[in-house]
Amino acid sequence: MTDFVSAEWVASRSDLRLVDVRDAWEYDGLGHLPGAVNVPFDSFRADEHAAEASDGDGSGMLPAEDDWADLLSTAGIDRESEIVAYDDHHGVFAARFLVTAELLGHDPERLHLLDGDFSSWQLERETSSETPDVEPTEYAVQRPASTPLVGPDEVAAAADDPDAVVVDTREDEEYDAGHIPGAVLLDWRDLVDDETRGLLAREAALSVLESAGILPEKRVVLYCNTARRISHTYVVLRHLGFERVDFYEGSLTEWEVQDRPLETN
Known part of the structure; x- marks a missing residue:
């Protein structure tokens, strides 16, 4: 299940895909967690017209599957990736990324929200201004048989x-x-x-x-x-x-x- 993980836990792992959902100027200009890739919130947030056009099937404002797959592929994320997402607003934007991933079929056991945010991390830990080199993947959305979505x-x-x-x-x-x-x-x-x-x-x-x-x-x-x-x-x-x-x-x-x-x- 999607859960919270501590900064200590994140710092002790080298096998995580860290996802920073802040705006690109924050990621580039203010620094980020070492090794984190940038997937800005606005890049995966469908606008309100998506909900207005919904037929009550529960899809609401989820991004299109192809758009989501392209984002994750570019970020070097595959279906086996263990992801930790964070922002600088108590985790609310990062949580949206993780729930989107869960609803579109990523294993929730591999989805984690940093307990705290960028501001709390940088008080005690190293940050980086370097954008990591990542190998693009071919992420494929596989919607789960059941989800918590309701109409x-x-x-x-x-x-x-x-x-x-x-x-x-x-x-x-x-x-x-x-x-x-x-x-x-x-x-x-x-x-x-x-x-x-x-x-x-x-x-x-x-x-x-x-x-x-x-x-x-x-x-x-x-x-x-x-x-x-x-x-x-x-x-x-x-x-x-x-x-x-x-x-x-x-x-x-x-x-x-x-x-x-x-x-x-």
């Missing part, structure tokens, strides 16, 4: 299911302005330690989740606006051992295009 009808049904909880991972103001009926609020940043820039300690994270009614025994259905913020929360929940975590890729962009109801506070 709007399943989300609406989950809101009425006592064994499920629909979770809005946006900010308070966004939630108050309009959310899926029955959804609870969990700002994704509530699971981040501002000092370490990484994940809260396990018991603290579980306490935050419990206070929002998000329990391991429940099925959890996540959404935000454009599937970026739920990517981080998805990785957190899977890392903490939650077994039933569903991912509404279309999120509110798709929900609102379909004129589905919203609740306001």
